[in-house]
Amino acid sequence: MKKIFSHKLIAAFCFLGIFLMAVPQKAHSAFPINQESAAKIEKEHALAQAQIAHAEKQQQAKAQTAAKSSGSNNSDQGIYGIVSIALGVLGWSTSGLGFGFLLLLGAFITGIIGVNRKRKYKGLALTGLILGALGILIFLFAVLIFASLVL
Numbered sequence: 001m002k003k004i005f006s007h008k009l010i011a012a013f014c015f016l017g018i019f020l021m022a023v024p025q026k027a028h029s030a031f032p033i034n035q036e037s038a039a040k041i042e043k044e045h046a047l048a049q050a051q052i053a054h055a056e057k058q059q060q061a062k063a064q065t066a067a068k069s070s071g072s073n074n075s076d077q078g079i080y081g082i083v084s085i086a087l088g089v090l091g092w093s094t095s096g097l098g099f100g101f102l103l104l105l106g107a108f109i110t111g112i113i114g115v116n117r118k119r120k121y122k123g124l125a126l127t128g129l130i131l132g133a134l135g136i137l138i139f140l141f142a143v144l145i146f147a148s149l150v151l
Contacts, residue, residue, distance in 0.1 A: 084128025108132030
């Protein structure tokens with residue numbers, strides 16, 4: 001019996017919620033507005049809009065000043081770090097195919113550039129640099145071993 005009662009109660013609350021959402025809310029009909037109070041409300045609204053616009057202009061000016069004071073353009077935004085780690089992973093993946101060495105060399109070079117720049121993704125650049133350096137060292141070690149075995 002309790003289960004049926006709880007389902008009916010839940011259904012009633014759902015119906016009440018749907019009814020309240022469907023009925024349009026007219027807050028202005030609860031109190032009369034004369035011309036004087038409507039003008040006052042419009043004036044306050046215009047003042048608030050002007051304050052918001054002024055704050056947005058100040059924020060844009062601060063952002064422009066910060067961009068100018070950095071002294072360099074932010075065009076790359078740390079792209080060297082992303083490229084470095086991508087080349088490092090691809091270089092390790094294709095190291096058995098022969099051209100992995102070139103990718104590891106690219107990872108090493110772009111890693112050096114990415115670490116030296118003060119940008120985002122400096123950790124990625126460092127990771128790519130390490131991947132490239134380790135890959136190059138292992139490749140050179142393998143070449144030396146192969147050369148010693150052949151000669």
